[in-house]
Amino acid sequence: MENGWSWEQKTLINELVQGMDLAKQLRVQLSTTSSTETKELLIQRILASYDKALSILGLSGGSVVQHQNIRATSGVPEPAMSVDESPRTDYFIEKENEDNKCVSKKRKALPKWTEQVRVNSESGLEGPQEDGYNWRKYGQKDILGAKYPRSYYRCTYRTTQNCWATKQVQRSDDDSALFQVTYRGTHTCSYVNQSVPPPASSEEQEQKINHSSNNNNQHQQPQPEQVLLHFRKSLRVNTEELNSKETASTFSFPSTLFGCMNGDNYSFSPLMLDNNNSMGSFSPSYISPETPESHYFSPLPYHMNNSGGIHPPYNSESDIAEMISANTSATNSPILDLDFPLESVEMDPNFPFDIPGLFK
DNA sequence: TTCATTTGACCTCG
DNA sequence: CGAGGTCAAATGAA
Numbered sequence A: 001m002e003n004g005w006s007w008e009q010k011t012l013i014n015e016l017v018q019g020m021d022l023a024k025q026l027r028v029q030l031s032t033t034s035s036t037e038t039k040e041l042l043i044q045r046i047l048a049s050y051d052k053a054l055s056i057l058g059l060s061g062g063s064v065v066q067h068q069n070i071r072a073t074s075g076v077p078e079p080a081m082s083v084d085e086s087p088r089t090d091y092f093i094e095k096e097n098e099d100n101k102c103v104s105k106k107r108k109a110l111p112k113w114t115e116q117v118r119v120n121s122e123s124g125l126e127g128p129q130e131d132g133y134n135w136r137k138y139g140q141k142d143i144l145g146a147k148y149p150r151s152y153y154r155c156t157y158r159t160t161q162n163c164w165a166t167k168q169v170q171r172s173d174d175d176s177a178l179f180q181v182t183y184r185g186t187h188t189c190s191y192v193n194q195s196v197p198p199p200a201s202s203e204e205q206e207q208k209i210n211h212s213s214n215n216n217n218q219h220q221q222p223q224p225e226q227v228l229l230h231f232r233k234s235l236r237v238n239t240e241e242l243n244s245k246e247t248a249s250t251f252s253f254p255s256t257l258f259g260c261m262n263g264d265n266y267s268f269s270p271l272m273l274d275n276n277n278s279m280g281s282f283s284p285s286y287i288s289p290e291t292p293e294s295h296y297f298s299p300l301p302y303h304m305n306n307s308g309g310i311h312p313p314y315n316s317e318s319d320i321a322e323m324i325s326a327n328t329s330a331t332n333s334p335i336l337d338l339d340f341p342l343e344s345v346e347m348d349p350n351f352p353f354d355i356p357g358l359f360k
Numbered sequence B: 001t002t003c004a005t006t007t008g009a010c011c012t013c014g
Numbered sequence C: 001c002g003a004g005g006t007c008a009a010a011t012g013a014a
Helices: A007-030 A036-056 A063-074 A080-084 A202-210 A224-234 A255-260 A264-268 A275-282 A317-329 A342-347
Strands: A089-093 A112-118 A135-141 A150-155 A166-171 A178-184
Antiparallel strands (some): A089 A112, A112 A178, A135 A150, A150 A166, A166 A178
């Protein structure tokens, strides 16, 4: 950004490139017998891409309208669990790294965002578990001033797939039906829930503790499409904590983009760069034939800051270096293999990857 | 036997 | 130094 290219500009370019790439993908899809959903997904993403681009240009991107359109055209049937879904889920991206100078890289280099989920106690189904991933509880801690203990979860596939996503679940003091789920890092695992037995996910465990009558849903594994719908339905960026005047005009939260985020790499989400490559997660190969409707979800890769626009969630070179290091150490990440920047260079020769400081 | 959870101890950070 | 976060041995469930 200090090299002549602001992040907005880079993002804009990125979105345009992405839109073109997606359009190409769509063309391919149209000539095949791909599922309607796959095509719609591509369309949605194309629209989202251009919406974002327009937003960046200062035009009214109409992200909200876009989002509604996406929902309206998605054609995804209401899942049975929708009734039980959390009636309200607010997402807000925590401002982070604003005082990055003396932060611990190990903990704070990871992207972090919080999701608040209200639980329908009657149904016994907690909202937070609808994130489509398998979590393993690794700790619980009483928090000072908090009525309920905080639970710590990490990805089940941490060891097997080097997935370092974690989350914390904190029940609200005031409203026991409200959970605050803080995610840290996004998934690099290739978990596609088909072959995975449905372990009770995190909040279900809490539910066990707090409600013993949730037998109906204990076995309910969140299906990716359900997760998608859940996101579409509940996705709301809580901008209260953001500087609205600065961020509202530039921030768009296309619901269909989530699928391709992963891990510590999220900072290099399609929003940023390497569309042609990392977007492979959304390429036809990503949308696997086995689970054509499967979408990976990782709530939010976009980070806002008070200066407006979308910014990379890192401020220091060392942090980025660490992220990249983490990326390369992630051995198998079919969802979004960020072997970038190496591969990102080769995928789009027209993209100015040689921008000084782009990857530093 | 394997895997997830529990929980006290230890570590990190402010 | 205290609070929050993580580790890892013990325990339990399937």
